[in-house]
Amino acid sequence: MLRVGFVGWRGMVGTVLLDRMRSQGDLGSLELHFFSTSNAGGPAPDGAAEPLLQDADDTARLGRCDAVLSCQGGAYTSYAYPQLRSSGWNGYWIDASSTLRLDDDATLVLDPVNGDRIRKRLAEGCRTFVGSNCTVSLLLMATAGLFREGLVEWVNTTTYQAVSGAGARKLTELARQISYLGLPHAELERLSSVQVEASVTRAQGADTLPVAEIGAPLACNVLPWIDRAMESGQTREEWKASVEATKILGSESPVIIDGTCARVDAMRCHSQALCIKLSRDIPIDELRAILGSGHSWVRLVDNSQAATLQQLTPAAVAGSLDIAVGRIRKLGMGPEYLGAFTVGDQLLWGAAEPLRRLLGILREQRG
Numbered sequence: 001m002l003r004v005g006f007v008g009w010r011g012m013v014g015t016v017l018l019d020r021m022r023s024q025g026d027l028g029s030l031e032l033h034f035f036s037t038s039n040a041g042g043p044a045p046d047g048a049a050e051p052l053l054q055d056a057d058d059t060a061r062l063g064r065c066d067a068v069l070s071c072q073g074g075a076y077t078s079y080a081y082p083q084l085r086s087s088g089w090n091g092y093w094i095d096a097s098s099t100l101r102l103d104d105d106a107t108l109v110l111d112p113v114n115g116d117r118i119r120k121r122l123a124e125g126c127r128t129f130v131g132s133n134c135t136v137s138l139l140l141m142a143t144a145g146l147f148r149e150g151l152v153e154w155v156n157t158t159t160y161q162a163v164s165g166a167g168a169r170k171l172t173e174l175a176r177q178i179s180y181l182g183l184p185h186a187e188l189e190r191l192s193s194v195q196v197e198a199s200v201t202r203a204q205g206a207d208t209l210p211v212a213e214i215g216a217p218l219a220c221n222v223l224p225w226i227d228r229a230m231e232s233g234q235t236r237e238e239w240k241a242s243v244e245a246t247k248i249l250g251s252e253s254p255v256i257i258d259g260t261c262a263r264v265d266a267m268r269c270h271s272q273a274l275c276i277k278l279s280r281d282i283p284i285d286e287l288r289a290i291l292g293s294g295h296s297w298v299r300l301v302d303n304s305q306a307a308t309l310q311q312l313t314p315a316a317v318a319g320s321l322d323i324a325v326g327r328i329r330k331l332g333m334g335p336e337y338l339g340a341f342t343v344g345d346q347l348l349w350g351a352a353e354p355l356r357r358l359l360g361i362l363r364e365q366r367g
């Protein structure tokens with residue numbers, strides 16, 4: 001059995017990943033050892049191969065694992081990974097953080113899109129596998145069919161990113177902001193809409209609104225800035241799109257994706273409005289079929305109000321593996337411009353699921 005050391009299993013991504021492993025019955029075919037940076041010697045969770053948590057800074061113990069799966073974050077990877085490698089360990093390092101993404105030695109994992117590449121890299125001896133940026137992963141999951149057919153010249157994306165992508169503390173702060181902005185039901189009944197709006201807007205500007213984590217009101221608001229500034233004028237989140245998509249797809253030439261990334265007050269699904277420049281004019285029915293054939297998780301949504309409101313929103317998709325793709329139509333710019341809107345759960349396909357499935361590929365390779 002594959003012996004896996006799991007670090008960072010209590011955070012948001014780690015929790016979702018462990019839930020998926022449990023619900024999919026993965027634990028029966030893995031020997032799972034839980035490590036902790038803060039509670040070594042404490043009780044390990046259900047499904048653990050040994051009753052106590054191991055020390056995540058114990059290189060020798062980590063080194064006994066065939067694979068180390070880390071959802072602990074970039075700071076941990078930055079010191080633990082080089083220590084482990086320099087100890088001579090040649091196991092599989094599987095990471096949710098961005099630290100190693102652009103290392104030449106690392107392969108980005110998103111197997112419904114690049115499964116062949118993952119298997120090829122494994123055969124070549126690659127031992128470092130990293131989950132991609134969630135926004136990029138979800139975009140490529142939505143457009144896999146088009147990329148496979150070589151139909152994409154470039155993509156412009158406007159994102160509506162959930163707060164879970166910013167981390168647990170910001171998610172909690174958003175929930176607190178929502179509560180600060182809320183009006184008691186009885187008061188809502190007697191206030192006019194103008195008074196309701198004035199109350200919410202006043203509360204957004206009040207000193208008492210908690211903003212220490214997010215830096216601004218996010219509840220009932222949109223923040224068109226994610227991550228730090230790059231010299232290009234992009235944010236780092238925007239910069240990652242082309243760079244990581246190129247690496248995921250193993251493309252010789254840069255995959256051109258650019259746009260504006262915004263944080264919205266959704267909880268766990270990222271949405272993206274896409275303008276895709278096609279390499280040639282193709283009838284819309286064929287494009288729908290190609291999008292739908294991307295992989296088995298694409299859910300095409302009819303371009304109607306009812307279907308859109310029921311199936312193409314963060315609330316509708318949260319907690320599912322569906323990659324909803326709708327609002328599919330030719331844009332007014334010309335017959336080679338395709339518009340679409342996509343929604344995906346950033347904790348599942350955007351983070352946990354590609355890592356879980358990589359473990360499946362490793363098990364499959366061992367026979």
Ligand code: HSE
Pocket residue numbers: 132133134135161162164165166226237346350
């Ligand atoms: N950078 C993403 C976000 C997280 O801020 O939403 C997923 O990679």
